[in-house]
Amino acid sequence: SAVISQKPSRDICQRGTSLTIQCQVDSQVTMMFWYRQQPGQSLTLIATANQGSEATYESGFVIDKFPISRPNLTFSTLTVSNMSPEDSSIYLCSVAKGGETQYFGPGTRLLVL
Amino acid sequence: AQSVAQPEDQVNVAEGNPLTVKCTYSVSGNPYLFWYVQYPNRxxxxxxxxITGDNLVKGSYGFEAEFNKSQTSFHLKKPSALVSDSALYFCAVRDEVIYNQGGKLIFGQGTELSVKP
Structure with missing residues (x-):
């Protein structure tokens, strides 16, 4: 498995502002993923964060709205830009350590007013 | 396209009774199937x-799941439910492999399990 931490754990933000979420893993991993869980909904993949290259975004998600950084094999950030109340969600990062299983961080609970 | 369905939004079980949380899937090739649990604020x-092999898979906290290829199902089971099992359960299937590792997970809508004393 993997020990994954996320910062912040929760935040309340004003519309129009941006928030950067950090994801830290206790060991090097090749694949890191960012998911969104809207209130009462399931998880949807936003993008795959690749070390040394651009993130790969899923349909419906764009880099201008959700820029991602992956500076090394243990760290990634997701920024939620120009936020609106519709961005209120739980944002989770996950990692795959060379096997089939993805392990998830505790999530960042975001409320946009 | 690959998909996962969890037909029950909520399952209610009395403590000590067996529990089943249902999951069916649709994939074009061989399925990689997963169960996750989400406790409140976690x-x-x-x-x-x-992934392959024995159709009965054993996991954490006494849970097990049975893969049934003909019925395209992967139901989660536990012989004796505990109140502490109350949580939100997600079934997931893996999409095509990216760089032979990890890969996109497709999640079901989730099933809220409530175990009463």
Whole structure:
């Protein structure tokens, strides 16, 4: 498995502002993923964060709205830009350590007013 | 396209009774199937997976799941439910592999399990 931490754990933000979420893993991993869980909904993949290259975004998600950084094999950030109340969600990062299983961080609970 | 369905939004079980949380899937090739649990205000915790081999898979906290290829199902089971099992359960299937590792997970809508004393 993997020990994954996320910062912040929760935040309340004003519309129009941006928030950067950090994801830290206790060991090097090749694949890191960012998911969104809207209130009462399931998880949807936003993008795959690749070390040394651009993130790969899923349909419906764009880099201008959700820029991602992956500076090394243990760290990634997701920024939620120009936020609106519709961005209120739980944002989770996950990692795959060379096997089939993805392990998830505790999530960042975001409320946009 | 690959998809996962969890037909029950909520399952209610009395403590000590067996529990089943249902999951069916649709994939074009061989399925990689997973169960995760989400406790209130927590992230997702991995319970178990089926990749290949024995159709009955055992996982954490006494949970198990049975892979049924003909019925395209992967139901989660536990012989004796505990109140502490109350949580949100997600079934997931893996999409095509990216760089031979990891890969996109497709999640079901989730099933809220409530175990009463």
């Amino acid at each position: 992230g997702l915790q991995f319970l178990l997976k089926y």
